[in-house]
Amino acid sequence: MSGGATFLGMPAFPVNAAAAVQDSQLRYNLRKATHTIRGKRALAVGELPDWTELRRAAKEIKDHTLRNLERYLVRMEEAVTAAGGHVHWAADAEEANRIVADLVKATGETSVVKVKSMATQEIGLNEALELEGITAYETDLAELIVQLGDDWPSHILVPAIHRNRSEIREIFREKMADWGRAAPEDLTDEPRALAEAARLHLRERFLSTRVAISGANFMIAETGTLVVLESEGNGRMCLTLPETLISVVGIEKLLPSWQDLEVFLQLLPRSSTGERMNPYTSTWTGAAEGQEFHLVLLDNGRTDVLADEIGRQALRCIRCSACLNVCPVYERAGGHAYGSVYPGPIGAILTPQLRGTASELDASLPYASTLCGACFDACPVAIDIPEVLVHLRGRVRHPRVERLGMRAAGWVFNRPARLARTQRLGGRLRRFVPGRLPGPLSAWTDTRDIPDIPSESFRDWWDRTDGGVK
Amino acid sequence: MNAAGSRERILSRIRSAVAGAGEVEITRAYRTSPDPAAAAGLVGLLAERVADYRAVVHVVDEGEAAATIAAALARRGATRLVAPDGLPPEWAPGEPVTDDPPLSAAELDRVDGVVTGCAVAIAETGTIVLDTGPGQGRRALTLLPDYHLCVVRAEQIVAGVPEAVGRLDPSRPLTWISGPSATSDIELNRVEGVHGPRTLEVVVIR
Numbered sequence: 085m086s087g088g089a090t091f092l093g094m095p096a097f098p099v100n101a102a103a104a105v106q107d108s109q110l111r112y113n114l115r116k117a118t119h120t121i122r123g124k125r126a127l128a129v130g131e132l133p134d135w136t137e138l139r140r141a142a143k144e145i146k147d148h149t150l151r152n153l154e155r156y157l158v159r160m161e162e163a164v165t166a167a168g169g170h171v172h173w174a175a176d177a178e179e180a181n182r183i184v185a186d187l188v189k190a191t192g193e194t195s196v197v198k199v200k201s202m203a204t205q206e207i208g209l210n211e212a213l214e215l216e217g218i219t220a221y222e223t224d225l226a227e228l229i230v231q232l233g234d235d236w237p238s239h240i241l242v243p244a245i246h247r248n249r250s251e252i253r254e255i256f257r258e259k260m261a262d263w264g265r266a267a268p269e270d271l272t273d274e275p276r277a278l279a280e281a282a283r284l285h286l287r288e289r290f291l292s293t294r295v296a297i298s299g300a301n302f303m304i305a306e307t308g309t310l311v312v313l314e315s316e317g318n319g320r321m322c323l324t325l326p327e328t329l330i331s332v333v334g335i336e337k338l339l340p341s342w343q344d345l346e347v348f349l350q351l352l353p354r355s356s357t358g359e360r361m362n363p364y365t366s367t368w369t370g371a372a373e374g375q376e377f378h379l380v381l382l383d384n385g386r387t388d389v390l391a392d393e394i395g396r397q398a399l400r401c402i403r404c405s406a407c408l409n410v411c412p413v414y415e416r417a418g419g420h421a422y423g424s425v426y427p428g429p430i431g432a433i434l435t436p437q438l439r440g441t442a443s444e445l446d447a448s449l450p451y452a453s454t455l456c457g458a459c460f461d462a463c464p465v466a467i468d469i470p471e472v473l474v475h476l477r478g479r480v481r482h483p484r485v486e487r488l489g490m491r492a493a494g495w496v497f498n499r500p501a502r503l504a505r506t507q508r509l510g511g512r513l514r515r516f517v518p519g520r521l522p523g524p525l526s527a528w529t530d531t532r533d534i535p536d537i538p539s540e541s542f543r544d545w546w547d548r549t550d551g552g553v554k
Numbered sequence: 555m556n557a558a559g560s561r562e563r564i565l566s567r568i569r570s571a572v573a574g575a576g577e578v579e580i581t582r583a584y585r586t587s588p589d590p591a592a593a594a595g596l597v598g599l600l601a602e603r604v605a606d607y608r609a610v611v612h613v614v615d616e617g618e619a620a621a622t623i624a625a626a627l628a629r630r631g632a633t634r635l636v637a638p639d640g641l642p643p644e645w646a647p648g649e650p651v652t653d654d655p656p657l658s659a660a661e662l663d664r665v666d667g668v669v670t671g672c673a674v675a676i677a678e679t680g681t682i683v684l685d686t687g688p689g690q691g692r693r694a695l696t697l698l699p700d701y702h703l704c705v706v707r708a709e710q711i712v713a714g715v716p717e718a719v720g721r722l723d724p725s726r727p728l729t730w731i732s733g734p735s736a737t738s739d740i741e742l743n744r745v746e747g748v749h750g751p752r753t754l755e756v757v758v759i760r
Contacts, residue, residue: 291660315737
């Protein structure tokens with residue numbers, strides 16, 4: 085099923101992307117979705133006269149929190165405990181999964197309902213629970229589509245963005261019965277009918293499941309409060325109805341004070357779905373309304389990211405996905421090519437920092453960008469993604485052909501006389517330059533045209549015509 | 555690695571990761587109080603923004619509230635209603651179901667709807683916030699029934715998110731509601747009502 089583990093062993097980004105761009109259905113689905121959401125976001129953001137000031141405050145609140153993370157995490161722990169909750173610390177994915185599995189087993193239950201959560205996907209929680217005989221049911225509509233389709237999420241906010249309505253209908257008809265209530269016989273591909281099928285399928289489960297697992301968008305150190313933003317109400321179902329609630333939250337999701345929420349509740353909905361506010365936001369502090377509450381604080385590589393002076397700004401991310409929707413590379417390659425639960429520009433800087441760059445895929449991610457900077461402009465917490473990409477490129481070696489090419493170019497550019505001779509040679513031989521380069525260089529020309537080589541360089545033209553006078 | 559060990563390990567990693575980093579001051583130059591001109595039009599703005607989410611909105615005088623609610627419920631054909639503790643009786647006509655002793659989830663799933671008040675409403679975003687206080691009930695009450703009618707009094711309306719955050723008590727479980735339950739997961743088409751109430755009706759008392 086969906087999860088971090090399924091991404092292991094994937095080839096490098098260029099290989100995945102090359103396959104994805106051949107899929108015209110995928111390109112169509114993505115283009116339509118990203119352009120729609122881009123337009124909505126621009127309207128919602130344009131409505132706020134103080135967007136720049138909110139963005140600055142958000143960046144500073146996050147940086148301040150990261151600088152003082154130790155103090156605020158301890159404060160969070162105290163506040164949650166004082167409100168009747170239990171706090172657990174998980175250094176890595178394995179430990180987090182072990183803690184959650186043990187907590188579920190202690191309840192005697194063998195199934196749990198889940199609120200969409202990036203953190204639990206990152207640690208492969210569903211797969212880990214399955215090995216312990218516990219079934220985790222995703223309840224977000226898009227996550228349900230992904231889970232039933234035995235697929236991977238491809239977008240932070242709209243995990244099934246790569247699927248269109250007729251594909252979703254097929255998945256529901258073929259798979260719903262295996263997981264619970266079957267899809268209606270006469271199911272059409274109308275979004276309303278599909279949503280209704282999901283409502284019926286999941287409602288039985290909400291009413292009968294006694295353990296829920298969530299993440300959180302924010303947690304507030306001052307008060308010990310957790311905050312979940314959502315649209316469908318599946319989050320409220322999971323957060324409210326079960327007797328036991330387990331929340332797995334990355335340590336960077338912290339905000340110092342209750343007041344800080346006023347900044348992020350304005351930035352997040354407008355940046356992510358392009359709405360003034362998302363339909364539902366739930367907040368709870370400790371054991372609310374008699375529920376048993378466990379908070380699992382997750383590191384899993386975050387402290388490594390924190391240790392990098394340039395890279396640590398990635399921890400400001402509030403998972404709004406605005407950077408995905410404006411990225412020309414994401415729009416064509418799709419989310420799966422990034423081989424991580426964090427796709428798009430933010431994934432290209434977050435994944436290689438969280439996982440390291442030992443694998444071919446992770447080493448290729450800092451190159452999965454044109455450095456156009458649209459992501460930086462869109463980011464509500466002002467993460468300078470291009471800066472981090474360039475910083476990370478310094479850490480992983482460029483491909484051999486590229487290094488040789490750059491060395492040759494350096495040799496030519498270093499002496500004006502060499503450059504002039506090379507240009508004259510190029511001009512004379514221009515008829516013999518092929519449209520497609522041979523060997524490993526073909527990777528470049530497969531997706532690009534070689535520019536026409538002029539018969540004469542600008543300098544030669546300047547000399548010959550005496551600056552255009554003759 | 556046992557749990558206590560991980561706590562110390564994570565905290566010490568953080569300590570060494572940020573050693574030497576400079577302190578960051580927070581600038582709050584964004585709007586935190588409404589401009590006086592806008593304050594006068596809050597009722598109208600709230601009504602407009604709530605309606606933008608395809609919720610049904612009525613703006614009425616205090617004396618008309620009970621009749622408006624009764625007519626809305628009649629139009630809906632909602633006879634089995636839940637009324638939370640502390641709700642003014644004229645807001646839930648007939649013999650509403652009470653939540654004392656607490657109704658089971660299955661029972662709540664079978665009622666026609668719920669009528670509540672709220673704690674705060676935000677005009678700019680079209681949001682109503684429930685804090686489980688009097689007239690609002692526990693969180694499940696506004697979640698399981700398919701129809702939610704919410705009554706907002708003028709003095710509960712604030713202009714923006716900062717004023718709402720300032721009025722609310724974080725120790726209470728809060729539910730912020732902006733329109734009915736909705737999804738945009740299928741080709742980004744907005745569809746109302748996936749899991750929460752499919753119909754939200756708001757009566758604003760000006």
